Amino acid sequence: xxxxxxxxxxxxxxxxxxxxxxxxxxxxxxxxxxxxxxxxxxxxxxxxxxxxxxxxxxxxxxxxxxxxxxxxxxxxxxxxxxxxxxxxxxxxxxxxxxxxxxxxxxxxxxxxxxxxxxxxxxxxxxxxxxxxxxxxxxxxxxxxxxxxxxxxxxxxxxxxxxxxxxxxxxxxxxxxxxxxxxxxxxxxxxxxxxxxxxxxx
Amino acid sequence: xxxxxxxxxxxxxxxxxxxxxxxxxxxxxxxxxxxxxxxxxxxxxxxxxxxxxxxxxxxxxxxxxxxxxxxxxxxxxxxxxxxxxxxxxxxxxxxxxxxxxxxxxxxxxxxxxxxxxxxxxxxxxxxxxxxxxxxxxxxxxxxxxxxxxxxxxxxxxxxxxxxxxxxxxxxxxxxxxxxxxxxxxxxxxxxxxxxxxxxxx
DNA sequence: CAATTATGTTGACAGTGGAAACTTGGAGCC
DNA sequence: GGCTCCAAGTTTCCACTGTCAACATAATTG
Numbered sequence: 001x002x003x004x005x006x007x008x009x010x011x012x013x014x015x016x017x018x019x020x021x022x023x024x025x026x027x028x029x030x031x032x033x034x035x036x037x038x039x040x041x042x043x044x045x046x047x048x049x050x051x052x053x054x055x056x057x058x059x060x061x062x063x064x065x066x067x068x069x070x071x072x073x074x075x076x077x078x079x080x081x082x083x084x085x086x087x088x089x090x091x092x093x094x095x096x097x098x099x100x101x102x103x104x105x106x107x108x109x110x111x112x113x114x115x116x117x118x119x120x121x122x123x124x125x126x127x128x129x130x131x132x133x134x135x136x137x138x139x140x141x142x143x144x145x146x147x148x149x150x151x152x153x154x155x156x157x158x159x160x161x162x163x164x165x166x167x168x169x170x171x172x173x174x175x176x177x178x179x180x181x182x183x184x185x186x187x188x189x190x191x192x193x194x195x196x197x198x199x200x201x
Numbered sequence: 202x203x204x205x206x207x208x209x210x211x212x213x214x215x216x217x218x219x220x221x222x223x224x225x226x227x228x229x230x231x232x233x234x235x236x237x238x239x240x241x242x243x244x245x246x247x248x249x250x251x252x253x254x255x256x257x258x259x260x261x262x263x264x265x266x267x268x269x270x271x272x273x274x275x276x277x278x279x280x281x282x283x284x285x286x287x288x289x290x291x292x293x294x295x296x297x298x299x300x301x302x303x304x305x306x307x308x309x310x311x312x313x314x315x316x317x318x319x320x321x322x323x324x325x326x327x328x329x330x331x332x333x334x335x336x337x338x339x340x341x342x343x344x345x346x347x348x349x350x351x352x353x354x355x356x357x358x359x360x361x362x363x364x365x366x367x368x369x370x371x372x373x374x375x376x377x378x379x380x381x382x383x384x385x386x387x388x389x390x391x392x393x394x395x396x397x398x399x400x401x402x
Numbered sequence: 403c404a405a406t407t408a409t410g411t412t413g414a415c416a417g418t419g420g421a422a423a424c425t426t427g428g429a430g431c432c
Numbered sequence: 433g434g435c436t437c438c439a440a441g442t443t444t445c446c447a448c449t450g451t452c453a454a455c456a457t458a459a460t461t462g
Contacts, residue, residue, distance in 0.1 A: 013440080031315050035419060045442050047420080052440090056419060113377045114232050114309075127378070144345070144396045152393050160370070160379075160394045165362065168369020176314045177328070178361075192353050193361045195345045214409085236450060246411050248451080253409090257450060 014052045016042045021063040025105040060109060061116040061123045067106045068126035074099040075133045085199050089137040093166045096134055097190045100170035107174060134166065135159040142198040169193055215253045217243045222264040226306040261310060262317040262324045268307045269327035275300040276334045286400050290338040294367050297335055298391045301371035308375060336360040343399040370394055
């Protein structure tokens with residue numbers, strides 16, 4: 001049987017739906033994403049996804065999980081191997097916001113608790129892996145004295161500070177609260193906003 | 202005529218719809234917000250808002266604008282008058298995230314370009330005012346050396362760094378990516394994440 | 403007082419996600 | 433082989449959404 005010949009049983013509908021959802025996000029944005037539109041793109045009825053994902057939330061969660069995997073991959077792809085930690089941290093952070101700017105709809109979906117179920121195990125795992133790429137580079141970061149008692153885990157505090165800063169820039173840029181140049185990119189690039197951290201050790 | 206007696210012409214439908222929308226956001230969250238639900242709460246047909254706001258987007262934009270005004274007020278209410286700039290900056294930042302944690306649905310709406318029109322003049326003005334409360338305290342902030350040529354406005358870069366950090370924390374907390382304690386608040390409070398800035402002058 | 407304009411209402415429409423009943427194909431079992 | 437059973441899709445319906453056009457009513461204005 002030819003590859004793209006129609007069969008009653010699709011065979012790989014699950015992956016096909018996720019792929020169609022990712023494509024649709026790029027083309028039509030988050031507002032253009034609907035269960036029916038995804039199903040139509042694959043060529044199945046709008047209730048077919050229910051068998052595999054339970055409902056729209058299940059499908060969007062799977063799409064978001066794939067998004068997190070690509071997000072992690074995008075950051076790691078930018079990591080220069082031999083470079084010092086400062087350079088590597090900078091590269092990861094720029095990979096983070098770069099992915100968000102390149103795939104704004106997908107990024108919005110990934111962090112939209114209204115559309116995807118954060119309790120989904122696959123999604124949770126993918127999100128944790130993605131976060132770890134960035135926060136893993138925060139170890140031993142030289143950071144101005146913090147205000148609270150040192151009893152609170154300094155490593156954890158630094159990780160959250162770093163993640164907050166990077167994620168905040170990405171979010172604000174995507175939400176349209178950042179002035180953009182003629183190239184569509186924020187006039188103040190992330191590299192100009194992120195400070196030049198050093199390391200303690 | 203009694204105050205709450207039904208009249209064909211409501212008289213203050215515009216404000217009533219915005220108020221109802223704000224209430225609905227608190228009670229039912231962003232997913233529970235709909236044009237029909239807001240209209241029903243006011244006791245008016247679901248097409249009545251069109252005369253005043255043009256459509257759902259116009260109404261949500263007005264709600265978001267009011268949200269930004271309250272956001273600014275919440276920050277300023279926390280500002281200690283006589284205190285030094287470091288203390289004032291900290292207070293404003295905590296007011297920022299405090300408002301987001303207290304009114305997550307409204308905060309999400311305020312920064313959701315899919316639901317409200319960022320070109321709405323009233324919304325733009327309110328958002329700018331709110332942002333200015335925070336970034337106004339960033340002047341002269343002592344900040345580790347930045348990586349880009351100093352030719353780029355240092356003040357602007359510091360403002361964006363500060364806003365990104367604060368907004369990122371709020372966003373991540375609301376999106377459910379931050380572990381919470383039994384009180385529903387993030388286990389790592391913002392005060393523990395925000396560094397203790399000094400000032401140059 | 404008459405006419406016009408602002409303000410709401412009614413009813414219809416295309417779109418959404420979800421549920422129930424039905425159909426189809428394949429896989430396993432005797 | 434023939435049989436059953438179950439997973440996978442389809443069809444049909446439902447409640448709900450925002451928008452639109454046509455209409456009704458109140459308030460204002462000349």
